[in-house]
Amino acid sequence: MPILAFSINADMKHSGLILLATLIIVTCKNKTVQPEKPVFTPPVDYEIATMWADSIVNLMTIDEKISFIGGDRIFFTTAIPRLNIPAVMMTDATQGVHLREQFHQYKYEKVLPKSTAFPSPILLASTWNRSLARQYAQAIGEECKAGGIAILLGPGMNIYRISQCGRNFEYFGEDPFLASRMIENYVTGLQSTGTIATLKHFVANNSDFFRRKSNSVVDERTLHEIYTRAFKAGIDAGAMAVMTSYNPLNGEWCSQSSYVIDTLLRQDLGFKGLVMTDWWAVYDGEKVIKSGQDLEMPYRIATENAKQLLDSNKITGLHINRMVKSILTSLYAMQSFGRKPDTSLFSTFEKHEEIALQVAREGIVLLRNENQLLPLKAEIKNILLTGQFINHNAFGGGSGFVKGYNQLTLQSSLECEFGEKLVVDKNPGDEEIRSADAVILSIGTLDSEGWDRPFDLPDSTEHLVQRITGLNPNTIVVVNSGSGVNMSGWNTKAGAILFAWYGGQTGNKAVAEIISGKVNPSGKLPVTIEKDFKDSPGYGYVPEGEELYYDWNEHNEKLHPVFDIVYKEGIFIGYRWYDKKLIEPLYPFGFGLSYTTFSYSNLRTSAGSLRIGDPLAVSFTITNTGNVFGSETAQLYIHDQDSEYSRPVKELKGFEKISMGPGESKQIIIVLDAMDFSYWHPEQKDWYAEPGNFTVMIGSSSARIELSKEIELMK
Ligand code: BGC
8 A cells, every 4th residue: 555644754764855844944934834634543542442342242142232233212322231331322413413302302402402503514625624624523522522422423425426416515525635634634623522423424325316226336446536535534534433325336235235344444444443324224134244334223124133143044143243342342442431411511612603603704615706896895885685595594404404503694694794784675676676786695405315406496596596687787696505506597697606505503694704805705616516417427317207306205215216326437526527528617626716816836846756655745835916815725636647547637636725915925835645646456456656747736726727847756
């Protein structure tokens, strides 16, 4: 395996880094070096936890063991009272702590009366800010700890393959590198509070259209390069749990597939912690028990069938022991047993609201700003607010739903910024729209787990935007959605477009601050927004003759036959696809505007040619050439000019977000290692860095390369 992480100090002996060392000494004041990858170590050493688990397994009866491999009361592990092993509580997840009825029933309402509704993870990904990912997750971990919750059923990290997927809001976008860097910080932030992170849903669960029946057909290279990268980053960062997904992969349900769990997750990715199923995701007890799976949630097939499988010698006691031991080991290593609510942490909730707000400030993406309509000028007197989400906030639904508290609506947030200049009218007449100095139009979609939704906006919304942008060119369209939507019909008619995702309880305040100019937007898209869904690599995934549906539809799901979703585009998803096919998207991956401008200069590398395995330091300078303070995310892409197997035109391999005052310059240093040049070799079945010429590109988005340089990789 090539080097996965690289520490500047440890590797100073590499001659290629002499330039880097010089750069650091000479320019330490205004320089930013890409940070090292964070790693979490559990409070109890894994080996010791394993020994403890062994001793408990020896004391358990077979009935106790069988009960332990299934869950209890939907969100608990099973207690073994005779051995003083208490049940461990878990909860969803992706936008904060989901407080559920079950918890109320078990009197948890008292210990956790509220939980913060954070912006959705796709908004977090749009910040491109590792430190915010860490703070966000740590805050969620503190809320879990406050409520005595030991396992968070997140982060979700399936890759954005299809803009229509109902759960994209819960994930980190289309690029495995960006998702990985955010996930490793999420994992370490969350687990620093003693709360277990559960990486989900493993694997290739990239659509919610009859998700239990959609067989993802994916080749091995694509699995490694695209769909398991973020999981690997989470595992390397020390995540203690993984949840397997509902869908079959290449013909077998992931939650009972020994290829998925034993081979891919455990052997290839090196995961040694707790594996659990998604809820009601398995069908064959024998397969579950033999697959490497540990915990069936919430209970059923494996537990109910284990006795009979043992009696008929289809499984052995060793299979059950392995599962029990694995669950015990992870929970003991994290000291999860007996976690009590820690009400002293209620005092941290105020800080959590601040973190949630900061995430929204940095993650909302300004896509269009004609004639610098934004920030609104002081002379603007009459602002009309209309549209969908004025007095109630848009949110993502399903298990990731979080109710929140202190909800800031768009209206109340804009009133704070603009006072009496703001006029609210849900049904404005043409003249009212025409005569407003500016119109703020809220539109969007309410995405949810359980189904996919069309890329095209509903007709009523499309007509509304067309009408209002047609009547008033100073219309600021604020979009709340969990994925890209079709904006092609009105994109050029809008004065400004703010892609605000789902902002949680404080997101609207950030929207208002961006419109007023208090905050300079700095979010960049973690996805490509296509012009038309037909352009997307996933187009055609809904079986012919069928249509999208809009509720849980569990009955129909049961009746629905298994169908294939063939990932025919292979590794070419997102910008990799649009680049290869020369399809111009509406808004490219990595794109987002600011109220200031930046220039890029002085690209240097520590070597023009280097040996495989040597690190390559890449240095460049960014200058804030505008008049206001702002933040920019520089993106480093590489291109392998000549490869045995087809490779993307660009692959993200580094990024850095920096803030600068007007006229200020900063130097950025990103260090690439062998892994950054590698691809998954289908025959060698391993990562492979191929000698040859590479282009190193620095972009302000995937479509705008500001600087580039060739380097040679030698044997
Ligand atoms: C979802 C998971 C979730 C689980 C428990 C399932 O429907 O797919 O993401 O963690 O329910 O609520």
